[in-house]
Amino acid sequence: MTVYEKGNLIIKSDFEIRILREEGNDIDLFIPLNYRTLNLYLQDLPDYMDNRIQFTEIKNIIIRFSTEKENDYCTIHLLRNIDLHSAVANFIINYKDHLIVLKNREYSSEMHIKKK
Numbered sequence: 001m002t003v004y005e006k007g008n009l010i011i012k013s014d015f016e017i018r019i020l021r022e023e024g025n026d027i028d029l030f031i032p033l034n035y036r037t038l039n040l041y042l043q044d045l046p047d048y049m050d051n052r053i054q055f056t057e058i059k060n061i062i063i064r065f066s067t068e069k070e071n072d073y074c075t076i077h078l079l080r081n082i083d084l085h086s087a088v089a090n091f092i093i094n095y096k097d098h099l100i101v102l103k104n105r106e107y108s109s110e111m112h113i114k115k116k
Contacts, residue, residue, distance in 0.1 A: 004029065008072050008096050009065055010116070014104035025068045031061040037108040038078060043115060055088055058109075063100070072096035 004011040006027070011017060013031060020030035038058040041051050058078050065074035072094050080086040093113060103110040 006065075007067060009063075009074060010095070010099040011063070011102070012099065013102040015102050015109070020062065025066045027065055027067065029063040029065075031063070031102065033058050033060060033109050035059050039108055039110045041110060041112045043113065058088065061102075061111075065095075076100075 002013045002015075002017055004013070004017045011029070015031050015033060018030045019027060021028040035057045038055045038061075040053045040055065042053070043051070045051055055078050057080065059081050060079045062077040062079060062084065063074050064077070065071075073092055074095055075090055075092050077084060077090040078088045080088055097116055098113055099116050101110075101112040101114060103112070
């Protein structure tokens with residue numbers, strides 16, 4: 001398992017993590033999934049929802065974050081290909097008290113956003 005850590009951002013991943021772009025305070029991390037189904041697990045969802053949201057055929061994940069102090073937000077882009085305009089979904093999380101775990105399973109991949 002690879003661990004990427006910068007400031008308060010911690011990512012533990014069975015997949016390769018590469019720096020795609022580093023410009024000023026902004027960093028884009030690139031994580032290839034190779035068209036796998038991605039199961040997104042979120043803690044503390046409302047009772048009427050299960051703990052998983054599923055996305056099919058995700059080729060890549062891009063995580064964009066800033067190294068500015070007091071900015072612990074990142075945008076997670078789930079992509080069909082390498083182009084940001086191919087995003088199936090994107091969302092923002094505050095990672096100050098959370099970490100991201102990516103797991104490679106036999107028939108899918110998993111993304112867990114967990115409390116530290």
